[in-house]
Amino acid sequence: MIIEAEKIKDFSNKCFTKLGMPENEAEIITEALMEADLREIHSHGFMRLPIYVERMQKGLIETKANISYETDNGALALMDAGYSSGQVAGYLAMEKAIEKAEESGVGLVAVKNSNHFGITAFYSLMAAKKDMIGIVLSNVVPLMPAIGGAEKVIGNNPISIAAPTRTEFPIVADMAMSNTSFGKVLYAKEKREAIPEGWGVNAKGLPTTKPDEVINGGFLSSVGGPKGFGLALMIEILTGVLTGGAFSKMIPSMYDVNQKQSISHFMLAIDIKKLIPLELYYENINQLVSFIKNSKKAQGVSEIYLPGEIEFLKEKRNKEKGIHIEEDTLASLNKMAEQLGLSGLAPSEVTRL
């Protein structure tokens, strides 16, 4: 099903403001969820709206959070997000990292006591829009065992790095340290599809293609084995440990609606023009793009894509076409709207593909 971007934007904003959230903050969350669905990272799109709303209703995500800075010196700051929405904390933290980079060349804002913040690229791209390179990390609920372990001790922690170009789109890598994201397993379940081998193992540590077996007691597998685990662990240190926040087994699932999450983020911005002239940077990165795009292709391949390019093309198309929403997702959005006393996304606004 396809829903017009403007309709769902308005719907999402109303849900959050109904819960007492300031309008500008509601708009930040909506924009982040929208960006995910436009880029077809549906696992991090409006599918998450009902759980965000439920957590807000239970006070697990604060709609009027007291966001403060524990330290704020030189190139560095530590934000206590006061259990605010992860999107609001993440947005404000990257804004501050960018300001600091303008001053000091580099800006690092570490965040504790935040929540699930959606797609990591949303924040790294903020830096790219300002002629900066953005590096964003976050911890999440533990989903993977250590190498040789059979217990969840580390999140499929995401990293995103974005770099501006003067081609049509910025280069942006955005990945979690598992072979896939938990959200994609949830989405496969929602679509009632099997998952590919290698995505995860069941409660006994055995390979499975059933999303349910991974969701209920199983584990995601780290990408490249020890490499993915190693990076995930260092991300955990750079977020939960370095901020004095929660980490590893201290973080409950966002689907456990009895506990606060306390997620940590790491937002780094590097001001390119403080290192080399912007003209030189753009000349060089366009040369790199050309090296990659014009390199010899493997048999049967008609085009080589850069990180973020396919998502950019999807976003461009979906901005006109509207957002794809699964039937089950729409049903849960409308159920939630009813509980909030808001009008749902009516069938007249829905076009079946």
Next chain:
Amino acid sequence: MIIEAEKIKDFSNKCFTKLGMPENEAEIITEALMEADLREIHSHGFMRLPIYVERMQKGLIETKANISYETDNGALALMDAGYSSGQVAGYLAMEKAIEKAEESGVGLVAVKNSNHFGITAFYSLMAAKKDMIGIVLSNVVPLMPAIGGAEKVIGNNPISIAAPTRTEFPIVADMAMSNTSFGKVLYAKEKREAIPEGWGVNAKGLPTTKPDEVINGGFLSSVGGPKGFGLALMIEILTGVLTGGAFSKMIPSMYDVNQKQSISHFMLAIDIKKLIPLELYYENINQLVSFIKNSKKAQGVSEIYLPGEIEFLKEKRNKEKGIHIEEDTLASLNKMAEQLGLSGLAPSEVTRL
């Protein structure tokens, strides 16, 4: 064969000083090569000494390099290494990044016109020794195709992140963005062994287990497909592009002894105590270590190791036992010594295992 650490240290220093390198700089390179062999990353150990020496003799690595700073403001500096040894440039750059972190909380030193700098962990561990977190990146000669490509456009670029602990060893991840390093393929060739499937493909893009087929016209494969390629590309941007240095197809192999390499590095240090009290940090990271080490083990596993732990244990053992050197490596070291008019590593100093 086992050689005493002190003997090979002395041998290595003499090679570099014979070529006119200041003693303190010779010691930096020796220490980095030694660290690699002690940790049994033999691909980056004294096996590389002959090629370093040859490049120095040809003026491709400057033994008396003019290392200067193009910018040096706030938390940021850009070093022009003047084609110095990668180890010397890397060491000085991380030293400066640490100084900057002491001032500003974060320090970033970007380096251009450098050379192959050995194991990346050597530099990130410098930060860990100062109660800081170190993040180190480098580009290298292109060895991997893009996703869907059949031409070398991107290096198996390394990343290392090190974090101090108050257990016996720091946590340090050190990995390249290929399934394996080119050095390990070279080392397999030197040992006349086959390589595992998945390490690389031949010139036609077909899987191979013959190191020669990867070395001559073939390609290394990126870890996790697009994830490894995406990170490798962002590392290329954060090094070669961001410094105004060389990148991708502009970088020749270190085994091409007719061209300078122009490698770029990225050295970031974060001063932990500027964010949270050191006591809290160490309490937290030790808690994280305990979560991982004491987590439920998979069947048949007796111990869970942290990133860098196995290398630490090897280093501890080899410091007493001596350094393992392949017979072919020893022969090439002694051939080189003869050319330099130095006495070789004599058989009396060599113990066959």
